[in-house]
Amino acid sequence: MEMRPGLFQEQTLKLTMTKELSQAIELLQYSSQELLTFLHDIAIENPLVEIQESTPFDIPRKKTSNTSSQSKQHNWLENIGGEPEKLYDHLRSQILLLPISNIERNVVDHLIENIDNNGYLHFEAQDVINRFGVTAQDITKCVEIIQNLDPVGVGARSVQECLLIQLQREQHRNELAEVIIKDYFELFAQKSWKALAKILNVKPKEIQQIFDHIQLLEPRPGHIFHHEQTTYIIPDIIIERKNGHFEAAINEDYFPKLSFNVQYEQDLSNVDDEKVSAFVREKGLQWGWIIKSLEQRKQTLLSVTKQIILRQTNFFVHGLSSLKPLTMREVAEVVGCHESTVSRAVKGKYVQTPFGLVEMKVFFSSSLNTSSNEDASSTRVKELIQQMINEEDKASPLSDQKLVNLLNRDFKIIVSRRTIAKYRDQLGILSSSKRKRYD
Secondary structure (H helix, E strand, O other): OOOOOOOOOOOOOOOOOOHHHHHHHHHHHOOHHHHHHHHHHHHHHOOOEEEEOOOOOOOOOOOOOOHHHHHHHOHHHHHOOOOOOOHHHHHHHHHOOOOOOHHHHHHHHHHHOOEOOOOEEOOOHHHHHHHHOOOHHHHHHHHHHHHOOOOOOOOEOOHHHHHHHHHHOOOOOOHHHHHHHHHOHHHHHOOOHHHHHHHHOOOHHHHHHHHHHHOOOOOOOOHHHOOOOOOOOOOOEEEEEEOOEEEEEEOOOOOOEEEEOHHHHHHHHOOOOHHHHHHHHHHHHHHHHHHHHHHHHHHHHHHHHHHHHHHOHHHHHHOHHHOOOEOHHHHHHHHOOOHHHHHHHHOOOEEEEOOEEEEHHHHOEOEEOEOOOOOEEHHHHHHHHHHHHHOOOOOOOOOHHHHHHHHHHHHOEOOOHHHHHHHHHHOOOOOHHHHOOOO
């Protein structure tokens, strides 16, 4: 067959990632806080977009001609606390009262600057020697000065040293506890009670008692001075029970109201300048994209949430233990979108339910086989594992195989020992050998 070069027409279908589609996808995966930030940024660079802030926390103020009443009304401002004390300032205030030399004070002050938020000291000895012309012995003395300050354990260079300092500062010192932390910390941390008891020629019960005491110590002595900014979660969806049915609604109380600045558009449209006209057209199109994308985001969230209500009705009646297996693919097929769209829709979103604030991804969990007609969700299995371990005999904790047997016998749930170990790790639960108590 002879082949010749030529021009041919061919009709194909393909999806092009337009700017509008890209923006719709971007807005869908935004959390409430991210969406608020995005809208404010848009309002700054697009003069046609106006934002009217929602103010759910406005404090009502009564009109009064009484001056004293007015002053009382605004006294709530005085109740706002000042800036909390920082760890550096707290330590330095104690150093000022100590009878130490100027060079020691300078070195100590420098070392304090190298203490992290947890109260641990990090520095290079050679750098301090070169900077201040001191000896290694001088540095050791300065470190000891810091470690005698409040809070107890500050200035330690490891968790082991931090715990040891606290034990040494106790009014009634425990010699065995100090020996264990100083010389056998690794065995102690691994909860190798039997091996440690044999080495020290004591009963495992005594090691257990020391462990209980160590649990009362503070491994991060500086954290009480580290104040993080509180983050508030705004629910995207509110689910309420009305007339015996659960209904979902977008939470719009905390979102600003968007409006189109008609007057600004008219003023700019009257300007006889092609660049100005192009600018107005561009910003007008952007306004249209935003409104359309926000509406699409709203409808997608509602569609996904309605399917969650339909599939997880028992949760809204009985709570977390009643969650059923549900995948994003199942929801996507019913809603009529791609699985990735459902994934974006639930990412970072929260739902206000009769049982409190719940992250949307909680409603999706894999299915585990059972010997009954209904499958069990992984969330349900984790809850049962947690419950059984909470109720176990600590002197004879349940092994992973025992948990497998109990789940099969009592709940008709079939899981492997490897799955139990994986879920236990996800729950932060130690193995049975490390949960054993010798009381």
